Amino acid sequence: MKKNLLQSCFCFLFFSVTIAATAQKVFYDIRTYGAKGDGVTLDTKAINDAIDAAAEAGGGTVYFPAGTYLSFSIRLKSHISIFLDAGSVLLAADTAKSNGRYDEAEPNAFDQYEDYGHSHWHNSLIWGENLEDISILGPGIINGKGLSRNATAQRPGGNKAIALKLCRNVILRDFTILFGGHFAILATGVDNFTVDNLKMDTNRDGIDIDCCSTVRVSNCTINSPYDDGLCLKSSYGLGYAKPTQDVTITNCQVSGFDVGTLYDGTYKREERKKTPDRGGPTGRIKFGTESNGGFKNITISNCVFEYCRGLALETVDGGLLEDVTITNITMRDIVNAPIFLRLASRMRDPDSDSTRGTLRRVTISNIVVYNADSRYASIISGVPGKIIEDVELDNIRIYYRELDAASKIPAAVPEYEKDYPEPSRMGIMPVYGFFIRHVKGIKMNNVEVSYLGKEVRPAFYLDDVKDADFFRVKAEPVKGVKTFVLNNVENFSMRQTNGIENKMVKKTAAESF
Numbered sequence: 001m002k003k004n005l006l007q008s009c010f011c012f013l014f015f016s017v018t019i020a021a022t023a024q025k026v027f028y029d030i031r032t033y034g035a036k037g038d039g040v041t042l043d044t045k046a047i048n049d050a051i052d053a054a055a056e057a058g059g060g061t062v063y064f065p066a067g068t069y070l071s072f073s074i075r076l077k078s079h080i081s082i083f084l085d086a087g088s089v090l091l092a093a094d095t096a097k098s099n100g101r102y103d104e105a106e107p108n109a110f111d112q113y114e115d116y117g118h119s120h121w122h123n124s125l126i127w128g129e130n131l132e133d134i135s136i137l138g139p140g141i142i143n144g145k146g147l148s149r150n151a152t153a154q155r156p157g158g159n160k161a162i163a164l165k166l167c168r169n170v171i172l173r174d175f176t177i178l179f180g181g182h183f184a185i186l187a188t189g190v191d192n193f194t195v196d197n198l199k200m201d202t203n204r205d206g207i208d209i210d211c212c213s214t215v216r217v218s219n220c221t222i223n224s225p226y227d228d229g230l231c232l233k234s235s236y237g238l239g240y241a242k243p244t245q246d247v248t249i250t251n252c253q254v255s256g257f258d259v260g261t262l263y264d265g266t267y268k269r270e271e272r273k274k275t276p277d278r279g280g281p282t283g284r285i286k287f288g289t290e291s292n293g294g295f296k297n298i299t300i301s302n303c304v305f306e307y308c309r310g311l312a313l314e315t316v317d318g319g320l321l322e323d324v325t326i327t328n329i330t331m332r333d334i335v336n337a338p339i340f341l342r343l344a345s346r347m348r349d350p351d352s353d354s355t356r357g358t359l360r361r362v363t364i365s366n367i368v369v370y371n372a373d374s375r376y377a378s379i380i381s382g383v384p385g386k387i388i389e390d391v392e393l394d395n396i397r398i399y400y401r402e403l404d405a406a407s408k409i410p411a412a413v414p415e416y417e418k419d420y421p422e423p424s425r426m427g428i429m430p431v432y433g434f435f436i437r438h439v440k441g442i443k444m445n446n447v448e449v450s451y452l453g454k455e456v457r458p459a460f461y462l463d464d465v466k467d468a469d470f471f472r473v474k475a476e477p478v479k480g481v482k483t484f485v486l487n488n489v490e491n492f493s494m495r496q497t498n499g500i501e502n503k504m505v506k507k508t509a510a511e512s513f
Contacts, residue, residue: 028054029063037067039091042100044071054080059133064088064140073103073158076128084140084175092125092181094146095157102158103127105151113236113349114290116152117159117182118210123151124160124186128167135171136162147181149204149226160186161202166238168192178263179203184224187212189238195220200229201263206254210235211242211293217249223262225271225281229254229308232286234293234319236349241319245296249285249303256281256308256335269307279424280335280373283308287321288342289421291357292349294319305331310338310372311364314421316346318356324363331369337423338369338398339378343388343438345417360389367396374400374451375407377429382438383417384464392443400432402453409457413437431485433459433475440466450476458512463487470494482512 028050031037035046047062047069054060059079066087074090076082084090095101105120121127125144128134144161151159161180164170166189173196177184180202187193188210197219200206206222209215210233222229230252234244256275261268275281284305287295294315305311310331315321321343331338343359359382378398382388407428413435419425429435433449436442442465449459459475460483462468468489475483477499484500486492492505500513 026060027063028060029065030069031065035067035069037065037069039068039070039089041070042072042093042098043069044074044093044100047071047074051075051077051080064090064138070098071125072098072100073122073124074126075103076126076131076134078131079133081135081137082126084136084138084142086139088138088140090125090140090142092144092146092158092161098146105156108237110236110239113292117186118188118233118235118237118290121160121163121165121186121188123156123158124163125158126161127163129165131164131167133169134167135173136175137171137173139174141176141178142180144177144179144181144184144202147179149182151182159183162186164188164190166190170194173197176200176263177202179259180206183208186210188235189242199263200224201260203259206230208233209244209247210290211238211244212247213243213245215244215247217247218251220252221262222252222283223255223257223259224283225256225259226275227282228286229283230285232295232298233288233290234295235290236292241293241349243293243296243319245298247298249300251302252285253304253306254283254285254308255306256283277422277424279422281308284310284312286312286314288312288314289316289346291315291317291319291321295321296323298324300326300329302328305329305334307333307335309336310334310340310369312340312342313359313362314340314342315357315359316342316344316421317348318351318353320357321359323361326364328366331367332371334369334372336373337376337379338372339364339367339380340423341380341388341391342421343382343386344419344421345383345386346420347418355385357386358389362390363392363394364396365394367398369398371452372398372400374403374432374455375428376423376426377431378434379423379426379429380434380436380439380442383415384438386438388439390441391439392445393447394445396446397448398433398450400449400451402451403432403455403457429461430457431459431461432457435461436465436468437463439464439468442467443469443471444473445471448474456481458485459483461485462489462492465492466490468492470497472496474498485512486510
């Protein structure tokens with residue numbers, strides 16, 4: 001019996017030592033490498049040393065225990081997982097207060113074709129390039145307090161919380177980002193990319209997914225009043241056109257509350273006038289404006305917009321935007337067009353052929369919008385020679401708030417084909433419901449628009465439209481004003497629309513009813 005007891009103790013000690021040794025190889029605690037975690041001492045070297053040690057061993061988890069770790073640029077490597085434990089804060093250092101700096105923005109010969117922030121990755125708190133099998137996990141916090149919102153070549157500095165370029169097999173999960181700089185997350189040319197259960201309360205863009213494929217974004221809450229919340233792009237930052245494709249976005253919330261008030265639970269709305277274009281908070285889901293490579297095979301479902309701008313699908317730099325399905329969306333207190341589809345010819349890329357670019361095969365269904373800004377209606381607009389094709393809208397209800405009495409309604413809406421694609425730049429719309437121009441093949445089924453207060457404009461305006469099919473469309477009438485205005489329209493049909501007889505229009509230069 002004594003012999004068996006000794007053998008059992010020996011086995012227990014053996015396995016304990018083995019497990020401890022294995023854990024030592026798998027987990028790399030940054031405190032072991034000299035990190036202090038006091039929020040004052042720079043821990044950059046300790047963090048990067050832990051990453052290097054894990055990489056040299058073939059991979060492992062770099063562990064952040066509870067504490068506040070002040071740092072400049074952290075350089076990821078392949079087969080590495082960063083784990084931010086509960087109570088841990090990775091704090092971006094301020095170059096004016098700490099002795100150090102972020103990595104220099106690498107040269108990029110293609111700066112001229114997109115905004116500066118899309119052309120550089122190294123000038124970030126965490127960055128990785130040409131990596132595989134990497135992840136950032138855990139319930140901790142990344143606080144980008146020391147990052148810049150507007151870094152440029154003339155004003156260098158760290159301007160992104162996380163930047164990834166040409167990586168594959170990437171997972172970001174469970175952490176929180178506060179004050180992420182120009183981009184809380186910029187992923188460019190990343191393939192097989194999973195983003196899940198992140199919380200962001202940030203001072204510019206939330207997540208920018210640029211030239212990426214096989215992407216899954218789920219269960220994220222993004223508050224970004226000063227720029228877009230979740231934005232798909234396809235810039236020329238890689239030096240060639242690459243589409244963003246095969247993307248699913250589901251169960252996410254976007255908003256434009258004051259910075260920090262999502263995280264602290266107060267949800268304040270006091271800083272509207274501080275947004276960059278004075279157009280109110282941003283915070284939306286958007287495709288574009290960087291759109292050289294285009295967008296293909298995208299699904300968005302089960303998302304909530306609150307106190308922000310509406311859904312925007314834009315391609316203006318020659319890329320395709322096709323095969324998109326968007327369903328089960330609720331919006332409330334929307335500060336511009338709740339639905340904005342825009343095909344235009346800004347053409348910010350080396351190929352200036354303005355005939356390039358397509359927007360087609362888009363289905364948007366099961367949408368409820370309450371208290372949207374009626375100045376901009378919902379806009380579906382191409383430009384002369386570039387026609388939006390095959391758009392279907394199903395089961396949509398939009399309630400627009402009252403138009404400001406001081407608003408001046410223009411007699412015509414300019415094309416603005418080379419302008420920045422933003423609803424407010426097109427001016428006040430001559431309708432309160434839907435402005436549809438340069439479109440071929442549009443279906444509306446069970447679409448309802450109404451207004452909260454007074455209104456003086458028609459509900460629908462169609463110009464240069466072919467093959468329009470309206471079925472069971474309901475529009476709240478405006479006294480003394482026709483509901484539909486048609487200019488240069490062919491093959492228009494309308495059935496079971498409230499207050500209006502069924503109508504078939506083969507071709508008309510101008511008609512209203």
